Amino acid sequence: MPALAALASGFREAWADPAFRGELDALLRDYVGRPTPLYMARRLAAETGLAHVLLKREDLAHTGAHKVNNTLGQCLLAHRMGKRRVIAETGAGQHGVATATTAALLGLECSVFMGVEDIRRQALNVYKMRLLGAEVVPVSDGAGTLANAVTAALRHWVERVEDTFYVLGSALGPHPYPLIVRELQSVIGEEILQQLAERGMTVRDVDAVAACVGGGSNAIGTFHPFLREVPVGERPLLVGAEAGGEGVDTPRHGASMTRGEPGVLHGHYSYLLQDEAGNPLEAHSISAGLDYPGVGPEHAYLRDAGLVRYEPVTDAEALEAFALLCRTEGIIPAVESSHALALLPRLAEELGPRATVVVTVSGRGDKDIDVVREAGLGAD
Numbered sequence: 001m002p003a004l005a006a007l008a009s010g011f012r013e014a015w016a017d018p019a020f021r022g023e024l025d026a027l028l029r030d031y032v033g034r035p036t037p038l039y040m041a042r043r044l045a046a047e048t049g050l051a052h053v054l055l056k057r058e059d060l061a062h063t064g065a066h067k068v069n070n071t072l073g074q075c076l077l078a079h080r081m082g083k084r085r086v087i088a089e090t091g092a093g094q095h096g097v098a099t100a101t102t103a104a105l106l107g108l109e110c111s112v113f114m115g116v117e118d119i120r121r122q123a124l125n126v127y128k129m130r131l132l133g134a135e136v137v138p139v140s141d142g143a144g145t146l147a148n149a150v151t152a153a154l155r156h157w158v159e160r161v162e163d164t165f166y167v168l169g170s171a172l173g174p175h176p177y178p179l180i181v182r183e184l185q186s187v188i189g190e191e192i193l194q195q196l197a198e199r200g201m202t203v204r205d206v207d208a209v210a211a212c213v214g215g216g217s218n219a220i221g222t223f224h225p226f227l228r229e230v231p232v233g234e235r236p237l238l239v240g241a242e243a244g245g246e247g248v249d250t251p252r253h254g255a256s257m258t259r260g261e262p263g264v265l266h267g268h269y270s271y272l273l274q275d276e277a278g279n280p281l282e283a284h285s286i287s288a289g290l291d292y293p294g295v296g297p298e299h300a301y302l303r304d305a306g307l308v309r310y311e312p313v314t315d316a317e318a319l320e321a322f323a324l325l326c327r328t329e330g331i332i333p334a335v336e337s338s339h340a341l342a343l344l345p346r347l348a349e350e351l352g353p354r355a356t357v358v359v360t361v362s363g364r365g366d367k368d369i370d371v372v373r374e375a376g377l378g379a380d
Ligand SMILES: Cc1ncc(COP(=O)(O)O)c(C=O)c1O
Pocket: 065, 066, 091, 092, 093, 094, 095, 169, 170, 171, 212, 213, 214, 215, 216, 217, 218, 219, 288, 289, 290, 334, 336, 337, 362, 363, 364
């Protein structure tokens, strides 16, 4: 498809251009607030039975999640490629808010496709997008969740490709999107490596690194620099937490790595929850951001190559981890991020009480307050 070929060459040129990289780095610093801290969570470590837990605080990035790293880069690229309009899809609403934010910053028109079920679950983010000047386009196909929104956005992009840039929100879709998103999110893992060194720690002092996996953008951004820069024997265990929903033995989950089969969705070949005819099944997760029946293709490769391990975490386990971080550290995480936090007690059991684990807290939990209240947290 010519639009994808133009995007691939546009990105390749921009990424090699020191002026583009300099502008992106300056905005990441001054607008997004990077580097985000790597915080030593002492009380959480004690509660989960680990020696040290370090939290990579993407919740402190402007707009409250890692998504802005990607939207800033893609909106700068849209501008450079002469597009005056951007579109995006969103599930939890974080990617929609981040796109609306960076589009406003750069003076781009913005429309965000969002499933009607997610519009209901994430009303606050819908309102924020409108305040930021974006149009929110409801998608009522299928379950009215993220997968339907991606389909609608791809379809729309094909119709308006001359003036429109599609800001894809995770490390999925047709090439070059998984590559672009990985490169833009790798700032997370690069900073972790640098911040470990600033603390006088080496990568050998870290036993495991964990991140949640929806489409896989914060996880690939966290893991890629470790995969790229650290030799296999010295690398910590890399673990992705996917949505176990109500349990992987029920039909209500989003665990495409644990229960999916190879298949094609949205232009990429990866693990997919699908029926016998290859049609994607509806995913379920308490977190709108993990509610996707597939996963970015590079994660499928990493899994098959044995380089990263993926584990399902249920809604109930994620809620427990959410409550634990609130009570031990005074940090209200996104329910997506809580899936990664839920791995901590498991890792303590596996690696022992002397272990050090780094977890990416991909976003803050403001958007999820209604969801956790409905689930009964804090009711007593
Ligand atoms: C805070 C947060 N974390 C994680 C995710 C999952 O996306 P990804 O796997 O692309 O990081 C989302 C998606 O909306 C999110 O909002």
